[in-house]
Amino acid sequence: MVFIHRRPTWAIAEHLATPESAFLNRRALLQSMGLGMATAAMFAGTRGARAQDADPTADLYPAKKNEAYTLDRSLTPEKINANYNNFYEYGTYKEIAANAQELKTRPWDLEIGGLVEKPMTIGFDDLVRKMPLESRLYRHRCVEAWSMTIPWTGFPLKDLVAFAKPTSAAKFVRFETFLDPAMAPGQNDFLYPWPYVEGVTMAEAANDLAFVVTGAYDKPLLKQFGAPIRIALPWKYGFKSIKSIRKIEFVEEQPEGLWQAIQPSEYGFWANVNPKVPHPRWSQAMERVLHTGDRVPTLLFNGYGEQVAGLYKGMDESTLYM
Numbered sequence: 001m002v003f004i005h006r007r008p009t010w011a012i013a014e015h016l017a018t019p020e021s022a023f024l025n026r027r028a029l030l031q032s033m034g035l036g037m038a039t040a041a042m043f044a045g046t047r048g049a050r051a052q053d054a055d056p057t058a059d060l061y062p063a064k065k066n067e068a069y070t071l072d073r074s075l076t077p078e079k080i081n082a083n084y085n086n087f088y089e090y091g092t093y094k095e096i097a098a099n100a101q102e103l104k105t106r107p108w109d110l111e112i113g114g115l116v117e118k119p120m121t122i123g124f125d126d127l128v129r130k131m132p133l134e135s136r137l138y139r140h141r142c143v144e145a146w147s148m149t150i151p152w153t154g155f156p157l158k159d160l161v162a163f164a165k166p167t168s169a170a171k172f173v174r175f176e177t178f179l180d181p182a183m184a185p186g187q188n189d190f191l192y193p194w195p196y197v198e199g200v201t202m203a204e205a206a207n208d209l210a211f212v213v214t215g216a217y218d219k220p221l222l223k224q225f226g227a228p229i230r231i232a233l234p235w236k237y238g239f240k241s242i243k244s245i246r247k248i249e250f251v252e253e254q255p256e257g258l259w260q261a262i263q264p265s266e267y268g269f270w271a272n273v274n275p276k277v278p279h280p281r282w283s284q285a286m287e288r289v290l291h292t293g294d295r296v297p298t299l300l301f302n303g304y305g306e307q308v309a310g311l312y313k314g315m316d317e318s319t320l321y322m
């Protein structure tokens, strides 16, 4: 994402220092417990291995493939996708994968509230087992004019809506990411109105393409992809696809997203992909395909017009693409 401001140098330094100082603190703790470096290294190794083995949803993967969602181009290799991310909670650059390992994904409770029959809090591990998991190949077009393709696993957003039982007063679904500056150093940056927020209309949420994502590449989501639960709205610019969701609310008012709040003249609520409507500071006509480096034409609704154009019939064209 591009946002016009000069980051104060102290903010960069503090941000980069944090994960390392966390490591140094762990080492100091083990030493103060009377354990030598060899033991410390062993501890660190076991911890890592256990954390992986212990993913309580690993048995759900690979999920059944939904053949209706295929692609006209090759998949972006996992190695490339997993090392080129936007996750501002862990840094304002693309190489945040290492920092994002600080994200603690268990326990992970989701709050479902607002205009619903009965507000609830549900553990992610409970929720995911109630939902019909499948895998789909999706495109992803970032507003910054790069794109990738990815095999997501998840379930239709409409199934989550049905589970939540919104009342007839609900007009939008509002999503919120966790807020925990100790776990996500980027959230100490006061220039951003944390937590990250995004939203869709009820009609958009009911569209088959709107997908709640719990895995990628046939396994539970890597932390840098927004574990344990995010969304994918492939006809919209990537910033709409909010990561690491903690709260889902049904509301009457159009939610204001983080990027919209920062720079409303550049990032709007609808953010549907359109090659003919430039971002105020760059063209959206072409995109750079992440894994090939090719520059290819961008398509209206990122190529998903057949499924989603109907959502916007009769609406003011000038508002839909920003």
Ligand SMILES: Nc1nc2c(c(=O)[nH]1)N[C@H]1C(S)=C(S)[C@@H](COP(=O)(O)O)O[C@H]1N2
Pocket: 001, 084, 085, 086, 087, 088, 089, 141, 142, 143, 177, 196, 224, 225, 226, 238, 239, 240, 241, 242, 243, 244
């Ligand atoms: N919470 C949160 N969600 C987020 C972002 C973010 O910074 N924080 N970045 C968005 C942007 S701009 C993009 S392009 C995608 C990137 O997803 P990826 O890293 O899995 O490719 O996540 C979106 N969701």
Ligand SMILES: [Mo]
Pocket: 001, 086, 141, 142, 143, 144, 237, 238, 239
């Ligand atoms: Mo993006």
